[in-house]
Amino acid sequence: MTAASPAPAEIARAAAVLAAGGLVAFPTETVYGLGADAANDDALLRIFAVKGRPTDHPLIVHFGDPADVGHYAATVSPVAEALAGEFWPGPLTLLLAAHRRVSRVATGGRETVGLRVPAHPVALALLDAFGGGVAAPSANRFGRVSPTTAAHVRDEFGGTVDMVLDGGPCTVGVESTIVDCTTEVVQILRPGGVTREQIEAIAGRVGDAAGPSRAPGMLESHYAPRCRLTIVRSVTRAHERLASDPGELLDLSADAPAAAHDLYALLRDLDRRGVAHAVIVEPERRGIGAAVVDRLHKAAARPG
Numbered sequence: 001m002t003a004a005s006p007a008p009a010e011i012a013r014a015a016a017v018l019a020a021g022g023l024v025a026f027p028t029e030t031v032y033g034l035g036a037d038a039a040n041d042d043a044l045l046r047i048f049a050v051k052g053r054p055t056d057h058p059l060i061v062h063f064g065d066p067a068d069v070g071h072y073a074a075t076v077s078p079v080a081e082a083l084a085g086e087f088w089p090g091p092l093t094l095l096l097a098a099h100r101r102v103s104r105v106a107t108g109g110r111e112t113v114g115l116r117v118p119a120h121p122v123a124l125a126l127l128d129a130f131g132g133g134v135a136a137p138s139a140n141r142f143g144r145v146s147p148t149t150a151a152h153v154r155d156e157f158g159g160t161v162d163m164v165l166d167g168g169p170c171t172v173g174v175e176s177t178i179v180d181c182t183t184e185v186v187q188i189l190r191p192g193g194v195t196r197e198q199i200e201a202i203a204g205r206v207g208d209a210a211g212p213s214r215a216p217g218m219l220e221s222h223y224a225p226r227c228r229l230t231i232v233r234s235v236t237r238a239h240e241r242l243a244s245d246p247g248e249l250l251d252l253s254a255d256a257p258a259a260a261h262d263l264y265a266l267l268r269d270l271d272r273r274g275v276a277h278a279v280i281v282e283p284e285r286r287g288i289g290a291a292v293v294d295r296l297h298k299a300a301a302r303p304g
């Protein structure tokens with residue numbers, strides 16, 4: 001058994017690292033996050049530097065108790081309240097008007113803030129021990145594949161991160177669903193661990209983010225392995241493609257939750273094995289399959 005669970009002393013040490021302005025990578029149910037004290041601008045700037053991420057790409061602020069949402073949000077609409085009540089702790093990020101006390105370094109200069117209460121015992125223990133908000137993007141270099149194990153984080157950053165908490169592999173495997181609650185009709189800006197169907201059941205009408213995405217980092221190539229990817233809808237189609245463009249076949253169509261769980265490890269493994277081209281059969285675009293399809297297409301996009 002290698003299923004990891006940091007000892008209480010290690011959690012306490014991680015909270016102290018955060019309090020001192022350090023960076024702590026920690027597990028969530030979606031992917032590993034690279035955390036810093038959300039109220040310490042120098043620490044936040046280190047996140048951007050270490051990731052190589054533009055400073056106008058906002059960070060999600062994580063906290064441990066859904067009741068604290070008013071500490072970070074200036075206003076919480078009834079729909080946002082209902083979504084938080086249903087899905088927090090869980091893989092849902094709500095975009096809300098930012099409270100004045102929220103650092104504009106965390107929000108990338110915006111007046112909105114992404115908020116999330118993660119559902120992972122290690123993340124919750126860390127947030128509880130730290131006692132404040134923790135800003136955390138996925139713990140990968142900008143534009144690269146997100147990490148779903150502590151080993152992925154170490155591969156990505158080596159010693160440039162002050163501490164990595166190992167909580168074993170992430171259960172969901174793809175990032176949180178981002179729902180913009182600042183518009184009349186809420187909009188899904190990024191499909192993720194909570195499905196559109198689940199959001200609709202609580203929020204009623206759900207819009208589609210139209211036009212240029214209001215969540216930076218959503219549209220360009222992202223989650224990209226070095227391996228060239230061709231995404232197809234059926235195994236038949238995959239064999240057709242492979243006949244003219246040889247490569248490895250990966251069929252992710254049978255079980256969408258399993259595909260989500262394994263996706264980033266599979267993409268990393270393609271690179272580790274030096275595979276030059278892979279043809280991937282995508283799952284159907286419903287439930288968590290929508291998030292898998294979204295990430296596959298972004299992983300396949302080449303920077304223009």
Ligand code: TXA
Pocket residue numbers: 028030031032033034057058059060091093095107110112113114116118136137138139174175176177178214215216217218
């Ligand atoms: O599951 C997750 O959400 C993971 C774990 C660690 O919680 N975090 C994560 O963070 O995926 P990141 O930074 O890799 O992706 C967050 C996305 C970014 O594309 C960012 O642009 C968008 O959320 N975002 C955050 N705050 C925003 C805001 N105020 N307005 C628009 N977009 C925002």
Ligand code: MG
Pocket residue numbers: 137138146
């Ligand atoms: Mg990310």
